Amino acid sequence: MEYTFSNRIQSVQSSVVRDILQLTQGKSIISFAGGLPAEEWFPMEAIRKVSNIVLKQSPKALQYGVTEGIMELREQLAKRMELHKKITVEPSMVMLTSGSQQTIDLMAKAFIDPGDVVLVENPTYLACLQVMKLYGAQVVGVQSDAEGMIPEDLAHKLDKYRPKMVYVVPTFSNPTGRVWSLARRQALLEQCRRTGTVIFEDDPYGELGFTNQQLPTLAALEGDAPDRLVVYTSTFSKLVAPGLRTGWVAADRRIIQMLARGKQSADLHSSVLDQLLLSELLRSDSFSLDDHVHKVSLIYKERMETMLTSLQQNEAWKGSQWNKPQGGMFLWLELPEGLDAEHLLRVAVQKGVAFVPGFPFYVEDCKRNTMRLNFSFASPDVIRTGMERLGEAIGEFTGRYADV
Amino acid sequence: MEYTFSNRIQSVQSSVVRDILQLTQGKSIISFAGGLPAEEWFPMEAIRKVSNIVLKQSPKALQYGVTEGIMELREQLAKRMELHKKITVEPSMVMLTSGSQQTIDLMAKAFIDPGDVVLVENPTYLACLQVMKLYGAQVVGVQSDAEGMIPEDLAHKLDKYRPKMVYVVPTFSNPTGRVWSLARRQALLEQCRRTGTVIFEDDPYGELGFTNQQLPTLAALEGDAPDRLVVYTSTFSKLVAPGLRTGWVAADRRIIQMLARGKQSADLHSSVLDQLLLSELLRSDSFSLDDHVHKVSLIYKERMETMLTSLQQNEAWKGSQWNKPQGGMFLWLELPEGLDAEHLLRVAVQKGVAFVPGFPFYVEDCKRNTMRLNFSFASPDVIRTGMERLGEAIGEFTGRYADV
Numbered sequence: 001m002e003y004t005f006s007n008r009i010q011s012v013q014s015s016v017v018r019d020i021l022q023l024t025q026g027k028s029i030i031s032f033a034g035g036l037p038a039e040e041w042f043p044m045e046a047i048r049k050v051s052n053i054v055l056k057q058s059p060k061a062l063q064y065g066v067t068e069g070i071m072e073l074r075e076q077l078a079k080r081m082e083l084h085k086k087i088t089v090e091p092s093m094v095m096l097t098s099g100s101q102q103t104i105d106l107m108a109k110a111f112i113d114p115g116d117v118v119l120v121e122n123p124t125y126l127a128c129l130q131v132m133k134l135y136g137a138q139v140v141g142v143q144s145d146a147e148g149m150i151p152e153d154l155a156h157k158l159d160k161y162r163p164k165m166v167y168v169v170p171t172f173s174n175p176t177g178r179v180w181s182l183a184r185r186q187a188l189l190e191q192c193r194r195t196g197t198v199i200f201e202d203d204p205y206g207e208l209g210f211t212n213q214q215l216p217t218l219a220a221l222e223g224d225a226p227d228r229l230v231v232y233t234s235t236f237s238k239l240v241a242p243g244l245r246t247g248w249v250a251a252d253r254r255i256i257q258m259l260a261r262g263k264q265s266a267d268l269h270s271s272v273l274d275q276l277l278l279s280e281l282l283r284s285d286s287f288s289l290d291d292h293v294h295k296v297s298l299i300y301k302e303r304m305e306t307m308l309t310s311l312q313q314n315e316a317w318k319g320s321q322w323n324k325p326q327g328g329m330f331l332w333l334e335l336p337e338g339l340d341a342e343h344l345l346r347v348a349v350q351k352g353v354a355f356v357p358g359f360p361f362y363v364e365d366c367k368r369n370t371m372r373l374n375f376s377f378a379s380p381d382v383i384r385t386g387m388e389r390l391g392e393a394i395g396e397f398t399g400r401y402a403d404v
Numbered sequence: 405m406e407y408t409f410s411n412r413i414q415s416v417q418s419s420v421v422r423d424i425l426q427l428t429q430g431k432s433i434i435s436f437a438g439g440l441p442a443e444e445w446f447p448m449e450a451i452r453k454v455s456n457i458v459l460k461q462s463p464k465a466l467q468y469g470v471t472e473g474i475m476e477l478r479e480q481l482a483k484r485m486e487l488h489k490k491i492t493v494e495p496s497m498v499m500l501t502s503g504s505q506q507t508i509d510l511m512a513k514a515f516i517d518p519g520d521v522v523l524v525e526n527p528t529y530l531a532c533l534q535v536m537k538l539y540g541a542q543v544v545g546v547q548s549d550a551e552g553m554i555p556e557d558l559a560h561k562l563d564k565y566r567p568k569m570v571y572v573v574p575t576f577s578n579p580t581g582r583v584w585s586l587a588r589r590q591a592l593l594e595q596c597r598r599t600g601t602v603i604f605e606d607d608p609y610g611e612l613g614f615t616n617q618q619l620p621t622l623a624a625l626e627g628d629a630p631d632r633l634v635v636y637t638s639t640f641s642k643l644v645a646p647g648l649r650t651g652w653v654a655a656d657r658r659i660i661q662m663l664a665r666g667k668q669s670a671d672l673h674s675s676v677l678d679q680l681l682l683s684e685l686l687r688s689d690s691f692s693l694d695d696h697v698h699k700v701s702l703i704y705k706e707r708m709e710t711m712l713t714s715l716q717q718n719e720a721w722k723g724s725q726w727n728k729p730q731g732g733m734f735l736w737l738e739l740p741e742g743l744d745a746e747h748l749l750r751v752a753v754q755k756g757v758a759f760v761p762g763f764p765f766y767v768e769d770c771k772r773n774t775m776r777l778n779f780s781f782a783s784p785d786v787i788r789t790g791m792e793r794l795g796e797a798i799g800e801f802t803g804r805y806a807d808v
Contacts, residue, residue: 001600001631004568005662006539009514012665039463047466048459055452059443062451062645098502102671110413131669135410164408196405227405241466243676258409261416265535267506271675272647 012134030386033354035174035329036377038303041296042241046287050280054273065272067264068256069096069248073279077248080282084207086220087232089250095259098270099247100204102263103233104128107165107200108135109262110255117163121149123361123370125174125202128167137164141363146323148180151187158195165198165231170218172205172328175361175372179326182215189221192229198255203234204247207293209327210301219250228252236278238329239293244274300329306380307331307373310387316395329376332358334369339398341371347397353389416538434790436759439578439733440781442707445700446645450691454684458677469676471668472660473500473652477683481652484686484693488611490624491636493654499663502674503651504608506667507637508532511569511604512539513666514659521567525553527765527774529578529606532571541568545767550727552584555591562599569602569635574622576609576732579765579776583730586619593625596633602659607638608651611697613731614705623654632656640682642733643697648678704733710784711735711777714791720799733780736762738773743802745775751801757793 054061068074074091081087081094097103104127112118114136120128122141132139140161143153148170157163166188170180180188192199201218219232228251235247249259263269281287304325311317311333319336335341341357348354358370378386458465472478478495485491485498501507508531516522518540524532526545536543544565547557552574561567570592574584584592596603605622623636632655639651653663667673685691708729715721715737723740739745745761752758762774782790 003602003656003658003662004515006513006515006517006520008517009662009665012669034468036468039467042463042466044459044463044466048456051455051459052452055448055455059446059448059645060647062446062448062647063443064438064440064641064646098671098674101669105670109410111408111410113410113412116410127669134669198407237468242468243464243466245671245673245675252407254407258407258413261413265416265505265531265538266509266670267502267649269649270502271649271678273681274675274677277677 008134008136012130027352029349029352029354030378030382030389031354032373032375032378032386032390033356034377035374037238037242037329038296038299038376038379040379041299043281043287043292046281046284047241047277049286050277050284054276054280061273061276063272065269065275067260067269069270070272070275070279073275073282074248076279076282078250081250085217087217087250088224093253093256094248094250095256095263096270096275097233097247097249097263098245098267099237099242100202100233100235101127101131102266103247103249104131104202106249106259106262106266107231108132108137109266110258111164111198112137117161119154119157119161119163119166120363121168121173122363122365123175123358124167124363125169126360128202129361129363132167139363141365142166146178148178148184149188151184151191154188155191158191158197162195163197165200166192167200167202168218169202171203171215172208172325172330174205174328175330175356175358176332177323177325177328177330179215185215185218185221189218189229197229199230201230201232203232204238205328206234208238208297208300208329210297210304211326213326231255239289240278240281244271244278246270246274246278297327300376303375303378303380303383304331306383307375307387310384310391314387314391316391316398320394329374331373331375333371333373334367335371335394336398337369340368342368344371344393344397348390348393351389351393353386353393355390412538412540416534432756433753434757434782434786434793436757436777436779436782436790436794438781439778441642441646441733442700442703442780442783444783445703447685447691447696450685450688451645451681453690454681454688458680458684465677465680467676469673469679471664471673473674474676474679474683477679477686478652480683480686482654485623485636485654489621491621491654492628497657497660498652498654499660499667500674500679501637501651501653501667502649502671503641503646504606504637504639505531505535506670507651507653508535508606510653510663510666510670511635512536512541513670514662515568515602516541521565523558523561523565523567523570524767525572525577526767526769527579527762528571528767529573530764532606533765533767536571543767545769546570550582552582552588553592555588555595558592559595562595562601566599567601569604570596571604571606572622573606575607575619576612576729576734578609578732579734579760579762580736581727581729581732581734582736583619589619589622589625593622593633601633603634605634605636607636608642609732610638611643612701612704612733614701614708615730617730635659643693644682644685648675648682650674650678650682701731704780707779707782707784707787708735710787711779711791714788714795718791718795720795720802724798733778735777735779737775737777738771739775739798740802741773744772746772748775748797748801752794752797755793755797757790757797759794
């Protein structure tokens with residue numbers, strides 16, 4: 001017999017990232033596909049130590065908890081956002097989630113009725129596109145360049161569509177690694193203030209910068225406004241480790257209340273143990289999150305430069321273009337016009353290397369000659385080997401293409 | 405300004421359980437309200453030991469994981485279900501979730517289009533009602549008695565509504581503590597086979613029995629059918645500890661695939677660390693989950709008997725009726741006709757004791773004179789004190805009622 005599933009779930013395509021990861025499972029393929037942090041630098045020993053503290057304290061560590069998360073970690077995050085990001089929030093304006101992905105899901109649940117419009121950069125984070133569509137949103141791209149959304153097109157689309165929200169990743173974006181200029185950040189805020197539109201700022205990579213320059217987040221630029229439009233989200237996945245599934249969202253209390261309603265029905269609350277481990281880690285004398293993040297950023301910078309060097313030194317990439325990321329985890333590459341990165345992927349996987357084609361990140365005007373390369377996961381040596389394989393693949397692929 | 409939230413989220417009422425828990429926070433109120441396990445019996449030391457093992461092994465413990473959960477724990481659960489419940493499933497038919505609540509959310513996401521009907525017992529688990537309504541389901545109650553759903557009414561409503569699923573808690577149900585008879589279990593299966601309707605069997609309490617009698621789960625009764633209708637879910641929340649947020653669902657692979665799609669967009673996956681801790685715990689020589697569950701069941705039995713004794717010995721409960729639970733965590737009580745348990749709750753909270761009125765568990769034909777008492781959380785001494793306070797409250801309340 002056939003089971004009768006919901007239209008909603010049948011509309012979801014299994015993500016390309018996921019399919020590729022499954023394709024490469026169990027094989028000795030070098031993957032530049034996922035957005036995985038460098039696991040050999042996870043603070044395993046520090047987390048083991050705090051687990052011994054937490055699990056010797058109260059059994060509350062294993063009991064049901066409140067939906068919004070443990071108050072101590074919410075307080076620590078409020079302080080840290082103030083200190084590092086100049087974002088002023090009370091702990092009651094912070095809710096813990098099971099990572100950024102859940103924050104996106106809860107935002108869609110709390111705001112989107114079928115047919116509502118969400119404005120996004122084009123390309124943008126593909127899992128956000130999937131979630132928004134799953135809740136019936138119409139996702140519309142705003143014209144963007146290297147500095148962010150173009151204000152005129154943004155203004156036009158705010159007026160035309162009256163969207164429920166604008167979703168942006170303004171710092172070291174996924175997939176392009178782009179950083180919005182200050183002027184564009186201000187323009188976005190100004191336009192959304194004019195129309196009273198919620199801005200959903202996704203900032204998982206903001207602390208992973210390779211330079212001293214740090215632009216203010218949209219949440220910091222908005223400041224301590226009475227009716228805040230910016231809903232800010234970030235995650236421990238990129239700062240400490242993703243397996244602990246802990247992210248957070250900071251917003252107006254009325255929004256937090258609705259997100260909490262959604263979360264209560266989704267999973268009651270996130271792992272109390274994981275929250276307590278992170279809280280204890282932030283309090284620990286023998287571990288400094290700031291030092292750790294600084295170290296990890298230097299490691300990622302070296303890996304990014306290794307990847308860049310490989311690209312520059314291989315003739316096969318002639319005619320392709322790429323950015324030089326200032327932070328984050330991703331390099332964005334445009335193959336010569338007419339080439340299709342999905343076809344390249346098929347060749348690449350045979351050579352033993354994987355990446356993600358750019359097309360699923362587009363809402364419209366899809367460029368099939370784009371691809372995203374992750375540089376945070378593999379060590380420099382592995383990156384060199386992987387880039388050799390990818391170089392072979394592109395050489396063979398463009399050669400084959402030239403034959404056709 | 406006013407934020408414009410989705411109709412969906414605005415339709416959700418904050419749960420009564422939650423409101424009461426908030427009402428009593430920080431006060432020295434004895435709570436029979438929540439469904440909390442006895443935290444003083446959590447295997448803290450065993451979990452601390454396995455955390456030292458897991459966090460000395462691979463950094464994969466803190467890396468992103470697969471949506472369906474770690475394979476090892478899925479294999480262990482498949483074996484354990486076979487051994488304890490005679491449920492035959494392959495590990496690929498098992499998915500890990502962040503607790504039963506998430507399983508319910510994913511089932512609704514995967515099956516419910518707005519207007520679809522879900523059949524339930526009446527009363528039933530209130531958080532299931534909330535989730536189903538949030539996804540736009542029309543929830544319809546099936547007439548039930550102490551043995552479960554009445555087959556004639558079930559057959560009639562299956563034909564009339566062509567529901568997407570039938571949701572049941574056949575063993576030590578929440579809220580009534582009821583256990584379905586074997587005949588009613590078989591009748592449900594037979595009727596749903598006739599109409600090809602999915603049966604969602606929620607079994608969080610099944611192992612917490614107070615007698616030697618164990619009735620087969622619906623999943624076991626269905627056996628190794630080619631197109632399975634039973635979607636079986638249970639959770640470590642009641643067996644080990646809820647703070648680890650780990651539950652599981654066992655079903656036909658095609659259903660698991662859709663649930664995984666929903667989960668991927670909801671939170672990518674559940675905490676890897678928590679899954680590994682549980683897997684290591686199940687493998688541990690120094691901890692036996694079976695012994696632990698047996699011990700906890702004896703503790704709950706004693707607490708239930710303490711509560712029953714308090715009820716029997718206090719004249720103030722004259723005219724009220726209650727069951728003698730054979731397992732689980734809840735006692736279900738009916739006040740004399742015409743009394744409203746929500747009003748009693750107001751008096752009770754002033755006396756320093758809380759419970760949950762029965763009305764929010766009803767889909768229809770709501771009995772406002774019902775209430776649910778949790779006996780698993782408080783120690784026998786605390787239960788006695790709490791029941792004295794509740795006895796005062798009911799005495800005062802019925803006295804006041806008699807005056808009116």
